[in-house]
Amino acid sequence: MGLFILRRLGVMILTAICLTFVVFWLTNLSPNLEKLAKTQGNARMSDDAVVSYLANRGYSQPLPIKYGQWIGILPGYVIEGSDGELRGRCAERGQDPTDAPKFCGVLQGEWGYSTRFKEDVSEIISTRLGHTAKLMGLVMLVMVPGALIIGVLAGMREGSRTDRTLSTFSIISTATPEYVSGVVLIALFGTATFGMKIFKGNANSAMDDATFENFTLPVLTIALYGMGYIARMTRASMTEVMTAQYIRTARLKGVAFRTIVMKHALRNALIAPFTVIMLQFPWLLNGVVIVESLFSYKGFGWTLVEAASTNDIELLLGVSVVSVFVVLATQLISDIGYVFLNPRIRIS
Amino acid sequence: MESLSWTGAIGAFMNPLFLITIVCLALSLVMQIVMSFFAEPVTLQSNADGSLAERGGMFGGIEQVTKVAFLIALVLLILYAILGILLPYGQAGIIGLMFKRLLPVWISLILVYALSITFKRKLGLYGKLFDSTVGMIGFGLVMFWVFVAIFAGGFDMLITHDPLGQISGLKNKVPGVAVPDGNDVVWPHYLLGGDNLARDIFSRVIKGSVIVIAIAPLATLFAFMVGITLGLPAGYYGGKLDTVLSFLANLILAFPVILLFYLLVTPEIVATGIPSFMAAFLFVFPIVFFAVLLNSRFYTQPSKRTPLLIVVLSVLGWLYLSLISQEGTVLNFLPKWFDGFDINPGILVVFVSVVFVNSPTVFRIVRGLALDLRTRDYVAAAQTRGEGTWYIMLWEILPNARGPLIVDFCLRIGYTTILLGTLGFFGLGLPPESPDWGSTINEGRKLLLIVAHPALPPAIALLSLVLGLNLLADGLREESLKD
Secondary structure, eight states: HHHHHHHHHHHHHHHHHHHHHHHHHHHTSOOOOOOOHHSSSSOOHHHHHHHHHHHHHHTTTTHHHHHHHHSSSOOOOEEEESSSSSTTTTOOOSSSSSTOSOOOSGGGGGGOTTTTEEEEEEHHHHHHHHHHHHHHHHHHHHHHHHHHHOOOOOHTTSSSSSHHHHHHHHHHHSSHHHHHHHHIIIIIIIIITOOOSSSSSGGGGGTTSHHHHHHHHHHHHHHHHHHHHHHHHHHHHHHHHHSSSSHHHHHHHHHHHHHIIIIIHHHHHOOOOOOHHHTTTHHHHHHHHHHHHHHTSSSSSHHHHHHHHHHHHHHHHHHHHHHHHHHHHHHHHHHHHHHHHTTTTTOO | OOOOOOOOGGGGHHHHHHHHHHHHHHHHHHHHHTTTTTTTOOEEEEEEEEEEEEEOOOHHHHHHHHHHHHHHHHHHHHHHHHHHHSOTTTTTTHHHHHHHHHHHHHHHHHHHHHHHHGGGGGGGEEEGGOOHHHHEEEEHHHHHHHHHHIIIIIIIOOOOOTTOOOOOOTTTOTTEEEOOOOOOSSEEETTTTTTTTOOBBHHHHHHHHHHHHHHHHHHHHHHHHHHHHHHHHHHHHHHHHHHHHHHHHHHHSSOOEEEEEHHSSSSHHHTTTHHHHHHHHHTHHHHHHHHHHHHHHHHTTTHHHHHHHHHHHHHHHHHHHHHOOOSSSOOOOOOOTTTTOOOHHHHHHHHHHHHHHHHHHHHHHHHHHHHHHHTTTHHHHHHHHHHHHHHHHIIIIIHHHHHHHHHHHHHHHHHHHHHHHHHTTOOOSSOTOOOOOOHHHHHHHTTTOOOTTTTTHHHHHHHHHHHHHHHHHHHHHHHHHHH
């Protein structure tokens, strides 16, 4: 088991390195750097000015060297610019680059500086992740119990009217991407068009003070999309368990149906949904990006969109490291959790 | 011209009736679910006259109410449609006019259904679809949009106004608004209102379906070719090849989709030519797929194989070269007379990125199926016969994996539709005036809190298409499991 986790961690780090390198390469292509220079400096820069701007700030170094500096295995650049100013990668603002530490990469705990927000990347990501954690926590609180209840009720008696109604609901919810359900929900409950203006269609104020009024719609939008899928998996797992031998035995013994469901079936039926819920996290990340843009809730997803559209290299790298970590960590947890929940499977 | 109401003159008696039926249906469904927890399990009941009844008492009664309410609702809907088609212009309101305008679609749908149901026993899996209600509903929704796309895209029918044309004074106007006098238009109303640039929303939604219906299935098909060509050997051989390919697939899957889109589809990246190179790489796979498929089959009959391969490969090769050689991009090498067609660079980029995002998942599915099927007896038999490995993979394993693949294909078209919408939603790829549903939703959501109606029709259109594909996949899965 220990070896298994170690190997997975190794794969995880390798994936993160490959992935950040791809992001690094794509964001450092010359048209992207030109865009960066023009948004940071002056939109009407001449081509020469762009070249010297980029050269002065270390962007014109070869790609592997820049990447090494970002990782922290190569010393950060110190360049005397064409304008006579001495700039260093590791120098804080106002600090003399010659006094600054030699290395400043991810390994030293320095995630770099965001050109879009003019702040340290680690600072931005931690505050934004806090906002998103609040959203996700509530989504989980709504989605997981809701999906499990729907799935169990539907799978309890396969083919009954309850099953058909709830399955229809879950199919509809899986077929509704966030940008559709979000738009429909805002139009229904956030505007006066249909005379049901109960909630706010904008969650900007929810960052400091989440209330029922401003946070219901974003939470509901993400929860609905994920709910259907988990419910369908739970239903499949429940119907499978309900046809098992031991359920038949319990029925023949004369155990009440309710007791069979609660005591015999439920525990076995909930193993598969656990994996599904864990693997659902990466999908939720997508939903978060869409919903945060739609409701202008400035969390992690919103930061991703902002960083990507302004080619904020270091912020984008930080964001991708975090999301890769989320994806791979949830995979690992689901594998390990599955082993613990299901004693029939052991990893040798 | 006066503005239209939703249901016009027939609404006075139809609407209350319809509302009552729907409320009854909803109530009885909820009652049934609630009662199923308390009521006795359903058993056969013997009646006094000696007959057997499956459901009696309260529970059975509610079952009857549900059925009747559903039927009445259906009849009322059909009545709306027929009245809308038969009554003169404007008498049956916006809904009636939409039914009237979409008449070719209804006729085609009825024809397809009538033919399919008549011959369903001779049509294999497709015919069996018509045994399942869910599958039939799903198929209907999908075919509805397919016909809309064919009529609107191929024959320029169905639309009421130019989807890019603006009529001043109709900015953000509500559905059914009349076009001001002095404009030379065939249709004197904007059926679903005007958007923030005073264009007709109804025509834009109809025209948008063409883009979605053209790209989504084709992109999914390409993703399947890539996934199958790489997934079969990975699953069949295993070993180092499998490790490397699986690592690459997982790498792509670990990217958040939206980050990937932002990295691939921005104008700056398009300027570097990376999407063109990716297109050149990804579109090789269909050629490889067909070449290997035919070669492995007819390897022993060179007289048949060689001409067949020459014809197929030269046609595919020409298509491939025309597709990737584009004016205005880095790859522009074909002389003009040889370059068969140019597609819009925006669409090509969107297409490539959607194929790129979808193929790793297909790869994983195919690899899993191949891993499972390679241990079967018929594979062992083929190996003993001395068949080549590609023959075994493509002519023994692949046909036996078709069930799950067909179901996944349907689901994946739906997912691709969602991805296309996501791209539009973030304003990536297609030009902003494009009528595709994602871009239209994106335009509409900016003013959503002030005017809600422009964003809703494309949202509902996208929802109905994806729902249809999901239901269709469900029906197919159900029917294919029955044998």
